[in-house]
Amino acid sequence: MTDPAQNPRFFALIPCAGTGSRANTAVPKQYQPVAGFPMVLHTLAAFAAVPRIADLVVVVAPEDHFFEQQSAPCLIANCGGSTRAASVFNGLLELFEQGATPADWVLVHDAARCLVTPAQINALIDACEHDEVGGLLALKLADTLKCESDGRVAATLDRSDKWLAQTPQMFRIGALIEALQQAGDQVTDEAGAMEAMGHRPKLVPGDAQNFKVTYPQDFALAEIILRSRT
Numbered sequence: 001m002t003d004p005a006q007n008p009r010f011f012a013l014i015p016c017a018g019t020g021s022r023a024n025t026a027v028p029k030q031y032q033p034v035a036g037f038p039m040v041l042h043t044l045a046a047f048a049a050v051p052r053i054a055d056l057v058v059v060v061a062p063e064d065h066f067f068e069q070q071s072a073p074c075l076i077a078n079c080g081g082s083t084r085a086a087s088v089f090n091g092l093l094e095l096f097e098q099g100a101t102p103a104d105w106v107l108v109h110d111a112a113r114c115l116v117t118p119a120q121i122n123a124l125i126d127a128c129e130h131d132e133v134g135g136l137l138a139l140k141l142a143d144t145l146k147c148e149s150d151g152r153v154a155a156t157l158d159r160s161d162k163w164l165a166q167t168p169q170m171f172r173i174g175a176l177i178e179a180l181q182q183a184g185d186q187v188t189d190e191a192g193a194m195e196a197m198g199h200r201p202k203l204v205p206g207d208a209q210n211f212k213v214t215y216p217q218d219f220a221l222a223e224i225i226l227r228s229r230t
């Protein structure tokens with residue numbers, strides 16, 4: 001029998017239980033059609049195209065029935081919480097229920113980042129699979145960075161060491177559960193929880209196209225990019 005500690009598997013966990021309040025859509029933004037399909041189905045298709053991913057868990061809100069009408073190649077867990085961190089934490093417990101072990105890796109990825117590609121997912125795995133901690137896709141700042149006070153510039157900050165955190169973010173399941181338990185519900189990404197435990201997650205260069213669809217104007221850009229790929 002293979003030892004999970006020697007041969008860790010890769011799982012994916014997609015938090016999909018938000019309401020998308022900033023997107024102003026009639027349905028939660030992850031179900032808004034983009035380039036012919038609800039946004040989250042593009043996200044799932046990218047992960048389904050990575051054979052190294054052993055299993056995919058999508059965390060939706062308790063009353064969410066969207067996937068009952070779909071034949072998605074993944075497990076749907078109706079255990080979404082009131083914050084993203086709570087949804088991720090509940091999803092990790094579900095992964096344990098499904099047989100994952102603490103030494104296995106999990107790649108946590110926002111449903112709302114529907115432009116992620118199999119190449120980006122593979123790049124993160126390649127960069128982190130032999131790392132002690134794990135890491136995340138992220139983007140170096142391209143613009144000059146300002147600090148604000150009362151609507152006016154208070155200072156121009158040094159941007160040379162600043163990165164924008166993206167997803168997927170990849171950590172050992174056991175370590176991430178412990179980190180999220182300590183960090184609480186308000187932490188905004190998995191790396192933040194790991195940092196609070198004293199770890200230094202690896203920054204793996206991502207792609208500007210892997211942006212999080214957040215505001216109404218983001219849908220048109222996502223649509224153009226997705227259509228340009230087919």
Ligand SMILES: Nc1ccn([C@@H]2O[C@H](COP(=O)(O)OP(=O)(O)OP(=O)(O)O)[C@@H](O)[C@H]2O)c(=O)n1
Pocket residue numbers: 014015016017018019020021022023030059080081082083084085087088110111112113212213214
């Ligand atoms: N309680 C929550 C909140 C967010 N998410 C998920 O976390 C991802 C990133 O969150 P964000 O883009 O902030 O989504 P929302 O919280 O839905 O958006 P908003 O803050 O505009 O309401 C999304 O895929 C979202 O569905 C989740 O699973 N559970």
Ligand SMILES: C[C@](O)(CO)[C@H](O)COP(=O)(O)O
Pocket residue numbers: 084110164165166167188189190212
């Ligand atoms: C995890 C994340 O995508 C990293 O950029 C982001 O923090 C999630 O969005 P939120 O607005 O912070 O919930």
